[in-house]
Amino acid sequence: MIQFKILKKSKKSSARLGILKTPHGEVETPALVGVATQASVKTLTSEEAQRTKTQMLIMNTFHLHLKPGEKLVKKHGGLHKFMNWNRPIMTDSGGFQVFSLGFGKDLGMSKILRKTSNTSIEKGQQPKLLKITDEGVLFTSYIDGRKIFLGPKESIKIQEALGADIMFAFDECPPPNAAREYVEHSLARTHVWARMCLKARKSKQALYGIVQGGSFEDLRRKSAEYIGSLPFDGFGIGGEMGVDKAWMFKMLKGTTDLLSEGKPRHLLGNGYPEDMPGIVRGGIDTFDCVVPTHHARHGVAFTSVGRLDMKKTKFLGDKKPLDPRCECEVCEHYSRGYITHLLRAKEVTPLRLLTFHNLFYFHSLMEALRKEIKKGKI
Amino acid sequence: MIQFKILKKSKKSSARLGILKTPHGEVETPALVGVATQASVKTLTSEEAQRTKTQMLIMNTFHLHLKPGEKLVKKHGGLHKFMNWNRPIMTDSGGFQVFSLGFGKDLGMSKILRKTSNTSIEKGQQPKLLKITDEGVLFTSYIDGRKIFLGPKESIKIQEALGADIMFAFDECPPPNAAREYVEHSLARTHVWARMCLKARKSKQALYGIVQGGSFEDLRRKSAEYIGSLPFDGFGIGGEMGVDKAWMFKMLKGTTDLLSEGKPRHLLGNGYPEDMPGIVRGGIDTFDCVVPTHHARHGVAFTSVGRLDMKKTKFLGDKKPLDPRCECEVCEHYSRGYITHLLRAKEVTPLRLLTFHNLFYFHSLMEALRKEIKKGKI
Numbered sequence: 001m002i003q004f005k006i007l008k009k010s011k012k013s014s015a016r017l018g019i020l021k022t023p024h025g026e027v028e029t030p031a032l033v034g035v036a037t038q039a040s041v042k043t044l045t046s047e048e049a050q051r052t053k054t055q056m057l058i059m060n061t062f063h064l065h066l067k068p069g070e071k072l073v074k075k076h077g078g079l080h081k082f083m084n085w086n087r088p089i090m091t092d093s094g095g096f097q098v099f100s101l102g103f104g105k106d107l108g109m110s111k112i113l114r115k116t117s118n119t120s121i122e123k124g125q126q127p128k129l130l131k132i133t134d135e136g137v138l139f140t141s142y143i144d145g146r147k148i149f150l151g152p153k154e155s156i157k158i159q160e161a162l163g164a165d166i167m168f169a170f171d172e173c174p175p176p177n178a179a180r181e182y183v184e185h186s187l188a189r190t191h192v193w194a195r196m197c198l199k200a201r202k203s204k205q206a207l208y209g210i211v212q213g214g215s216f217e218d219l220r221r222k223s224a225e226y227i228g229s230l231p232f233d234g235f236g237i238g239g240e241m242g243v244d245k246a247w248m249f250k251m252l253k254g255t256t257d258l259l260s261e262g263k264p265r266h267l268l269g270n271g272y273p274e275d276m277p278g279i280v281r282g283g284i285d286t287f288d289c290v291v292p293t294h295h296a297r298h299g300v301a302f303t304s305v306g307r308l309d310m311k312k313t314k315f316l317g318d319k320k321p322l323d324p325r326c327e328c329e330v331c332e333h334y335s336r337g338y339i340t341h342l343l344r345a346k347e348v349t350p351l352r353l354l355t356f357h358n359l360f361y362f363h364s365l366m367e368a369l370r371k372e373i374k375k376g377k378i
Numbered sequence: 379m380i381q382f383k384i385l386k387k388s389k390k391s392s393a394r395l396g397i398l399k400t401p402h403g404e405v406e407t408p409a410l411v412g413v414a415t416q417a418s419v420k421t422l423t424s425e426e427a428q429r430t431k432t433q434m435l436i437m438n439t440f441h442l443h444l445k446p447g448e449k450l451v452k453k454h455g456g457l458h459k460f461m462n463w464n465r466p467i468m469t470d471s472g473g474f475q476v477f478s479l480g481f482g483k484d485l486g487m488s489k490i491l492r493k494t495s496n497t498s499i500e501k502g503q504q505p506k507l508l509k510i511t512d513e514g515v516l517f518t519s520y521i522d523g524r525k526i527f528l529g530p531k532e533s534i535k536i537q538e539a540l541g542a543d544i545m546f547a548f549d550e551c552p553p554p555n556a557a558r559e560y561v562e563h564s565l566a567r568t569h570v571w572a573r574m575c576l577k578a579r580k581s582k583q584a585l586y587g588i589v590q591g592g593s594f595e596d597l598r599r600k601s602a603e604y605i606g607s608l609p610f611d612g613f614g615i616g617g618e619m620g621v622d623k624a625w626m627f628k629m630l631k632g633t634t635d636l637l638s639e640g641k642p643r644h645l646l647g648n649g650y651p652e653d654m655p656g657i658v659r660g661g662i663d664t665f666d667c668v669v670p671t672h673h674a675r676h677g678v679a680f681t682s683v684g685r686l687d688m689k690k691t692k693f694l695g696d697k698k699p700l701d702p703r704c705e706c707e708v709c710e711h712y713s714r715g716y717i718t719h720l721l722r723a724k725e726v727t728p729l730r731l732l733t734f735h736n737l738f739y740f741h742s743l744m745e746a747l748r749k750e751i752k753k754g755k756i
Contacts, residue, residue: 038719039720063723075695076716084711317454329425338454338461338462345441
């Protein structure tokens, strides 16, 4: 089980400084949670992920169910032992894949390159590759086309075998362009599933409920009130947020205001550097985001002077580190010129160097935000 | 400049134990030299390469000339600073590319999957993509089709700008299926180029001459005597050796017997674990080989129980490390099962884990061979 201790609350916003205690150590909050979808922070080893100041990782129930399967992970002693990561782990429930492998795929929306769509998703409509019913979701495996059924019970059972410190309830993440009636129906289902997840849990692992409600403020409130009333150990705030960040920050505050103050809140799948202050002000304690690692694998460095596309030849002669103000081991040892050379020479090493730096940079930003809350500046 | 000190000579073979002193530290010989073609040990950082017990790296003059260009490397302070590698570096001359981008390409022969060919290469014959003349070789860039001329002067000039501790003379590496007349003609040219390289050198970097001679024993002897008579700081033994290892070991002994005992000898591009004792007995002090790193990127681990194809599902449930007798950090932290999962999930991290382990394993074998020479057992 987990314990959450609030050390300081902001007087100017919903921000709070805290400590999340788990069976695998503590997390200083607010914190970015590193993404390790398939039990690996892409391109890094677990020891390296630690050195980037990553405190907690989130892994993917759906993907790990397909490969290598939760039984195998359990045989290896659970996720922590399997990947030699002795710090806290979260597993999401597979609910996001209901969107990403469903309507998200149909409409060409991805987690990274956000697109809006004018196509409205109406009540009763089904995505091409999966079928959503009141019992759960019938997926089609992208590996071998095999049908996979995931409902609240199945998700919890898989997550218990995986052995994370914190699990998430199985939900439906509705598409951002869903019509009100679609979201109302989906939300009712997600709420039923939330209770089923609580009932299905047999382990001592923590379980977070997920607040949904699409882009409708009243439905978000309704969901926060309902999910908040259930005996979860913490709360996730889900949904494909789209591109309207101002709306998201407002929604976050509105949602967290309705949730029990003493329980931790996790924002699912968001966290560009420029969004961090807004997320923190919205009362979020942890959030996960693929941005630092994904962009690294595309040659992009996040720095104190903005994003740098390191594939550009202009950096070849540059002897400075990625970010002269960064204290990470990559910035200590390697120049922009060398990293650009390696990227242009199609080597693997620069993807690692950029992943390491970006994660370190993101975690450093969060460290700074924690200091600001402590000083009462946020 | 370099200094070479022989600590012990075997009474049973041509093997010797030595110390090669360079401006960037010492190499205990006999030693495997790690391959860092484009100024990067593929998938690793320079600090990691050090932790694999790699003492010296060899980089490629031709590839670095194309990308990022020797002027840029020089601007960064030379190869050592550019890649943050403070140990010794060798640069080969581009002579092997005369084969690999020439007849080697035409005949589908690669450095790894050795194939023999029944097509004989006759005197006067030219490969498709390059033109070999007495002055040098006209290459066609694989990047943009631009023509690149490399002769002895050009190669030395590039290598001096790159700044390695040890350079190699520009030579022609003839194809293994070359007719005697072809090799005679090629060898005469390589010998002329050797003198030109010595004359072209302006720096204090060490320069090794390269012994060629194809598969003809008398030509190999002739080359050893001629190259051995020139004031080189050490000697390379080149040539695409093909699959006949017994022939290679015999040739090595015959060649090194003719070379000045006090100078170091480097075997170019050979070194499977099973070949190491024969190479060492043949009087070789250093050799480079892509096998540990190349095979790693194809999912193969070298272990004390042989080569393991880690892509196989049978390893998924295996909790043992890659090699239970290995002391490397990968074997300390990760199981075969985890590495197999990551390979099957198409992650990048396992390629690194295997590269690290394989290099450490190869260097450990060489460490053991050095001990055997010391004990007089080889």
